[in-house]
Structures are given as C-alpha cells and as structure tokens.
Amino acid sequence: MRKERFSLVITLAVVLNCLFIGTSFAGFGFGGDDLGKSGLDFNKGYDVNTVTTVSGRVASSPRTGENGHVFVDVRTAGETISLNLGPKRFWEKQEIPLRPNDVIAAKGSKAQGQDGKTYLLVQKLANRTTGANAVVRNERGGAGWSGGNMGGMMSNGPGGGMMRGGGGGMMRR
C-alpha cells in the first residue's frame, strides 16, 4: 500500500515537473501551436507591409525545414536571410536549381521568427546566375500551392484591406 502511494507521488511529481517546464518554455520557440519553432505561418502567412526585395549569394543548398517547407539561406550585404520557397512538393515542380554561390534576387514578405532568424516569404525569385525565375506566391501573398489563389487574388491589386483579429497589423495581403 505504502509502495503504491510512493509510486503515485513520484509519478505526480514528474508529471507536474513536465507541466511546469512546458508552460515556462511555451513562450519562446517551443509553443503548443502548429506554427513551428519560428512561430511564422509559412503556409498562409504574408504581409504586404513588410514586402521587400533582397539580393545576395546562396549560402547553402535548399533544405526541407519547418512544416515540410523548403528554405534556402542567402547572404545579403547586412545579414543572412532564410528564403521560404513553399512546400517541398511545390518547389520540386518549379525545377529551378539553386546552388551555393548563385546570385539571386527575391521579393517577398520579410519577418523575424521567434528563433531570432530573419525569413523572407518569397513572392518571386530570380536566379541571376542561371537566369531562371520562379513565382511562389501572387502579389498579395496567395500561395501558389494552394490552388486558385494565383489568379483570383492578384486581380485585387496590392494594398487590399484584409485584417487579422486581435489588434494585429495594418493591411494584410
């Protein structure tokens, strides 16, 4: 009886420990949502306010990362930016090779993740070394892999007034 009670206390302590640690860490990168370590929404996320163009050299070969998306690191003049190129299956269909040291230019929505890295949710990308071009999202951020977004959303033109709840942001997409 005493042995059972002792085991129960130990189990309870371990569970509480895990809960406390889980709660404490939830705020910085290991949260319970499905956004991944960066906290960014690579599937549907885009913000026209943060759209910018970056250019630089490819630092490493494209790799599959968060939520099965493809990322490639690009060294610009001031920093290294992770370019989000969409889901792996989508990017593979584009058939645009990116090799280290290729000079590329990319336009997209810039964001800083909860992991401290800078990301660019690429709208379009040009490999100046090979001359290849790719369109990943439309002008308002509609994802090329989510069907129907490319034509439909582009017709609205930039600057549309989609808002996100909870006091978030200015104009989106």
Add this chain to the structure above:
Amino acid sequence: MLKRFFLLSGMGISLILVWFAVSNYRASRAIAEENLLGLAHSLAAVIEGIAVRDPSLRSLAEFHTTDIAFFALIDGAGRYRFHTNADLVGTSTDVDRFIAVLRNKTATASRVTLGTGEKAYEFCSPLYVPGETLALCLTLHTYRSDAVVRRAEFNTAVIFALLVAGWVLLAILYRFSLREEHHKMEMERRERLAQLGEMGAMLAHEIRNPLAGIKGYAQIIGKKPLDPRNAGFAQSIVKETLRLESLVSDLLAYAGNDSSLMVPIELHDLVDGAVSFIRHEAEAQHVTVMCECSEGVQVSGNRDKLGQVLLNLMKNAVQSMPDGGTLRLHGEKSGKSVTITVSDSGHGIAAEDMNRIFEPFFTTKARGTGLGLALCKKIVEEHKGKIHIESTPGKGTTVTLVLPGVKGQGKGGSQS
C-alpha cells in the same frame, strides 16, 4: 514536531522561490515593453528629423535598422505618404487607429500579430512636418527586446524544475529514513525475541522438567490419596501444571525460530482438523460452527503451525461467546493467495485494545497468557502471509488470514 517544522520551512522557502520566479517573470515583461517604447520613441525622433529635413520624404527610404519591421506615414486623408514598401505609397489605409492618432494627437503602442504570423510591436504617434501633421506607424521586431523575457522564462523554468527535483529528493530521503526506522524497529524486535528465546530455553530447562515431576507426583497422589480430600487438590495441581506446560510451550513456540518445510496442504482438511478440536468446547457453549471452504484449494505451509493458528483463533472466538452464538469459517482462493476468515458474533474487541492485540503478553482474559494472537501473527508472517482483525464491540470479530497458495493450482470451485 521537528519533521513538521522542516516541512513547513521547506514549503515556506518553496513559496518564496515561486513568488520570486513569478515576480521576476512579470517584471521582465514590463522591462521589455519599456525597452520597446524607448526604442520606438528614439526611432520616431530620427524619422521626424529626416522628414523635416526632406519634405519629399524620399530620404526615408534610405533609413534602415534591424529593429524595424516596417514604418509608414499617413496623411489626414488616410493615404500613405510614405511606406517602406514603396508599392503602397499613395494608396489608402482603412485602419481607423491611424486616423485616430491624427484626430486625438496622442501616441499609442501595442503588441500586434503581422500577416506573416510574427509577433511585433506597433507604435503610432503624430509626426509634425512643416505645414501638416502626419501619423507615424512604426512596427518593430521584438526578438532582441524580448531577450529579457526569454531569460526570465528560462530562470523560472529552472527554479520550478529545481524545486520539484528538491521535493522529489526530499520525498526519497524521507522514504529511506522511514525504511531505516522500520529496519531499526525490526532489529530491536528480533533482539527482544532472541532474549525471549533464551528465557524460553531457560524456562524449558528450569521449569518444564520440575513441572513434569510435580504433575507426575500429583497424578500419583490423585490415584491413591491418603485423605479423600487430597484427590481434589491433586487434580487441581495437575490442571494447573498442564496450564503452565501450555504456557511454556507457547512461549517456546513464540520465541523459537523454526523454519520448517512448507508443503501443500488441502485447505479443507486443515480447517476440518481445527474444527474437530474445538467442536466439543463449542457445543458445550451453544456455539454453532459453520464452515465454508472451497474444495481442491491448497495452501502452502506447515500443517501443525497453521492448525495451531486456526485453533487459537477459534478458541478466542468461542471464548468471546459465553452465551452462545455463531462461529463461521470461510476459505477460498483469491488470486495467488488463499484467504481464510474466522468470524464470530461475540462481544468484540474494544477500540482502545485493537492496537495492542498482537503484542506478546497483552491479554484481556483473567487467565490468558497473552501469547495466542502474537503467536498467530508470528506463524502467519513466517508463512509470508498477512493477518487482519476487524471488530465491532457488541457485534463480533472477523479475523482474515491471507496465506500463499500453491503455484499452478486452479481456482477452487465446490464448497462444503
């Protein structure tokens, strides 16, 4: 008392640490907000300076810092006069709070979530340029400023983890100390038993042999008394010597360390044997004996010793029913064990005596030795079993014995 003091001290220290961790975490958020606000004010001042020097606002396009996610200047008509995304310059905004900044001439600051999912800090304030007032909307990355929050979160997690680890270690230490205390008591008990064993051996030598002589002489006197009155006295002497012999035997049995061979015993035979010894005494006291035992159930143990346990328990039960009653015996297999219950409808055991009933030499009977139940407990524990007593004064007592069964034996079915 000392344990309670340490426990309360530990809880107090834990609470202080929790309070410290929580307050530290809450303070860190305020510090991060202050940092962001200070940064926003500084950047707003720089932007205002550039805008004043260059009313065309083109120079603002050259202004970059790593902390800015984007910034924009909006005029009274709600149009973007400047935006870090040049494509938006000249378009209209439908965000009311930017217009409200111009209307109220007050600055606002809040955390916002951008379309990318990024958690950012938005600062809006009126910006005075020659000839007009614009609304400045400045959105900042929070990663650098939130470093203090992350640090506080980590510290809080470490404190909580250490606290939990500390309490778990304490629980383990407490558990070990309890076990040690238990071992110490067990050693003392064994020591007492060893002393009792020595005393029993001495009694056997010094008392049992003379007692046999006294009994023999008394029996001779009883058969051929010189005076007829002596026959009764001789019978009394024999009776008392028999009682003393029984006491010495019990004492030797209790003090002895007999590790006899365990053999499978038919539960039914064991109970029947014990009942046959007590039946005569029970009938004399108008006690009805009812026996329910599953057929084919075997218990592992020493037949004589287990028979002695049942006999002692039944004797106690019969003696607790001087005006008659019912004595029930029930035996069955329960899992790997065999459970035997001995219940009576006697006067029961007083609540204050319950804690002492297994102590040697504790008795509530005028002529009892106080070794019966102590011996039962010892024998049952030697068999790796358990004995448990429940009693309600005035209603009766139930003694439950749990003894190891025989391996590979199915559950007993029929009853008799």
